[in-house]
Amino acid sequence: MCTTCGCGSGETRVEGEAHDHDHAHAFKPLLGQGQLHYGLAHRQAPGMSQGRMVRIEQDILAKNNSYAAANRRCFADRGIFALNLVSSPGSGKTTLLVRTILALKGGLPLAVIEGDQQTSQDAERIRTTGAQAVQINTGRGCHLDAHMVGHAMEKLELPDAGVLMIENVGNLVCPAAFDLGEAHKVAILSVTEGEDKPIKYPDMFAAASLMLLNKCDLLPYLDFDVDQAIAYARCINPRLEVIRTSATSGEGMDDWLAWIMRGAATARGQGATGRG
């Protein structure tokens, strides 16, 4: 664990524990007696003096970005290779992870953070492989944020120089904007979703370093145009790497595993330098 922040947010649950925080209400008492509250129209009221001006000039995501920076420092210090898996619901993230863990077994220490609105089913699926997993339930939230991930890290005993897989909430929109401190976002697009997804939801594919084109075992039954899908994705992100995979047949797993090994080796090297 690298940071302590002593708060949590809203409906988020890490392994079923509520993680309340009250900062939204911390100033309420100050608003109490004797304080007039004008509501929406007050600024137009004639004769009202101007309030004090306070300059902020900060990005709306500044808070998330500072938690993400803390996570990233922690990963770098410890030589951990962290990936943020993003996709629409059902593209095969958990199935791919299970297969990846079984294939890596013994090779690299690996842990998983699972994000879903409800249930701990995905974390349980991961644990059947013997790997550690922490489930985050976001409630109404449609994405993981860096603060949740920092707290989930506290629950994991991931050795230095390990791999952290973060499975984000199935959603092609929001997770793109929230940096978790990962080394890379990996977008999973399954061939049943249609080749136009990269241009319909460009932010996600722009933010990713690698796209796994999953469920390729189903291609014979579909009209899906693989080249068009890749062309659309590279139109948004010319540097995007692409691997065709099938979590059921195992196609592409060797390339995917090699990609992980290379990233982990780089992260380990940086961690060693940092610790050295």
Place this chain on the structure above:
Amino acid sequence: MHEMSLAEGVLQLIEDAARDQGFNSVRTVWLEIGQMSSVEPEAMRFCFDAVTRDSIAEGAILEIIDTPGTGWCMACALTVPMQARYDPCPRCGSYQVQATGGTEMRVKELEVD
């Protein structure tokens, strides 16, 4: 997208400022929202009202300053206007355009008591 969490981000910045600068209520919040930031101003207003209920910023007026989208076209070597982030250059049709303006979503300033 996710205007709810963005509105929560705005409130967090306001609360941090209140702690640092010692104010008790907020009259007006100025946001700068770029045209290519993928924030819907109307959704942001709705979520801001919901998120600030019972907070220091309850009832505050939200002023949204929208900044136009611009990009740098490598082929033209010029700054060009852009409607959307991944659009081609309006002059030459090239996709080698790097967004340079209009992607910001920033809390600029507050009027407080």
